[in-house]
Amino acid sequence: MGYRPLEGYRVFDFTAAKSGPYCTAILADFGAEVIHIENPARPDPVRTMKPSYDGTSTEYFNIHRGKKSVQINAKTEAGRELAYRLIQKCDVFVENGKPGSAQKMGLDYEAVKMVRPDIVYASISGFGQDGPYRDRAAFDTVVQAMSGFMSLTGPEGGPFTKAGPSLSDMVAGIMTALGIAMGLIRREKTGEGTYLDASMFDMYTALMEAAIAVYVNTGMTRRPIGNRHPANAIAEPVKCKDSEFILQMFGNEMHQRFFAEFGMPDLTRDERFKDGPSRVANRDVLINDYVNPVLAGYTMEECREKLNRAKCPFGEMNTIEQLVEDPQFQYRGCMIPVTDSKNGTFQIYGSPFKFNNFDMPKETFAAQAGEHNVSVLRELLGMSDGEIREIFERMGVKAEF
Numbered sequence: 001m002g003y004r005p006l007e008g009y010r011v012f013d014f015t016a017a018k019s020g021p022y023c024t025a026i027l028a029d030f031g032a033e034v035i036h037i038e039n040p041a042r043p044d045p046v047r048t049m050k051p052s053y054d055g056t057s058t059e060y061f062n063i064h065r066g067k068k069s070v071q072i073n074a075k076t077e078a079g080r081e082l083a084y085r086l087i088q089k090c091d092v093f094v095e096n097g098k099p100g101s102a103q104k105m106g107l108d109y110e111a112v113k114m115v116r117p118d119i120v121y122a123s124i125s126g127f128g129q130d131g132p133y134r135d136r137a138a139f140d141t142v143v144q145a146m147s148g149f150m151s152l153t154g155p156e157g158g159p160f161t162k163a164g165p166s167l168s169d170m171v172a173g174i175m176t177a178l179g180i181a182m183g184l185i186r187r188e189k190t191g192e193g194t195y196l197d198a199s200m201f202d203m204y205t206a207l208m209e210a211a212i213a214v215y216v217n218t219g220m221t222r223r224p225i226g227n228r229h230p231a232n233a234i235a236e237p238v239k240c241k242d243s244e245f246i247l248q249m250f251g252n253e254m255h256q257r258f259f260a261e262f263g264m265p266d267l268t269r270d271e272r273f274k275d276g277p278s279r280v281a282n283r284d285v286l287i288n289d290y291v292n293p294v295l296a297g298y299t300m301e302e303c304r305e306k307l308n309r310a311k312c313p314f315g316e317m318n319t320i321e322q323l324v325e326d327p328q329f330q331y332r333g334c335m336i337p338v339t340d341s342k343n344g345t346f347q348i349y350g351s352p353f354k355f356n357n358f359d360m361p362k363e364t365f366a367a368q369a370g371e372h373n374v375s376v377l378r379e380l381l382g383m384s385d386g387e388i389r390e391i392f393e394r395m396g397v398k399a400e401f
Helices: 019-029 058-063 077-087 109-115 140-146 167-190 200-207 209-218 252-261 276-281 283-295 300-309 320-325 327-331 373-381 385-395
Strands: 010-014 033-038 067-071 092-095 120-125 194-199 235-239 244-248 314-316 335-340 344-349 364-366
Touching: 010 019, 010 077, 019 033, 019 058, 019 067, 019 092, 019 120, 019 167, 058 335, 058 344, 067 373, 077 109, 077 373, 077 385, 092 167, 109 120, 120 167, 140 167, 140 200, 167 194, 167 200, 194 200, 200 209, 235 283, 244 300, 252 300, 276 283, 300 314, 320 327, 373 385
Parallel strands: 010 033, 010 092, 033 067, 092 120, 120 194, 335 364
Antiparallel strands: 235 244, 244 314, 335 344
């Protein structure tokens, strides 16, 4: 597999739901040893989401791949004691509770820093650790709405619409993993730990930067235009003889190659279509009177050949069922097996990263709650079976030997 860049680092994963677990799954993909802490009195709700297998959801398998599971009730004295001992052995601490929730359990940054001064500590929350919305709860759809994303998405003239996937959760996880990596690099150079205040709201509004900058600097606003592009005319679903697909082009040269390949006149010589703004202003005429009538004479297979030859970007509008059968998807090895000790082996979406001198995991595991209670405490803390049994009893947890 080759040496992965986070091998040798250990993560205290004090997260639940999606944004935090997705962050730490990325760290695990890159080689970190991730110890996922689960509260035995309040299991992660994602474990029981449907569809599930014998009580464990497919969603859980995906975002908790490659992690060890240790049960700690941090609201008890024994739980805090055990947490501190584990934190001493960790390089990274990640939590995604409401602001102040970690502090109530004695696991806020200031407390953790006393135990491990050079810790790289990341807090993921809906709106950040300060500001007027600090104490507001947030889920993905809330952030998609408040970020302005939904105001740009949906059918033209129709209601604002969210993205299908939980994008703000995923974006927060990805960006926080990047921030943690930067914190570790800084620590290597300075010896100092760091604290990262990761706001889902901040990170998702960053994706809106173009629309925000246009409005702030020019006063121009955008609203949903369906599957069209605000600046490109031919950038929407088009119809050929037996299918519908997305065609997107930019610049006169690309348009000219398209027109030539399909035996059309060079419409860039027409005043209505001479440049980008002109084509956008007359896009209905361009699409309905010129593009679709020509494409209607060709099958999808013929369009693929001609568009590839003309170097024009296009894409089939796949369903999920079609995607998993797509030859590019299969060739790139997007799906990997994850094995669960209770339920067997399942397919999940693996890491999308491809490197030349090390491989990302091509198979992994998902842990049952508390599966590594004993092994982690034995190996990492050198605790005897009697000590393990005693501290778990104090937390009200039965240790399985």
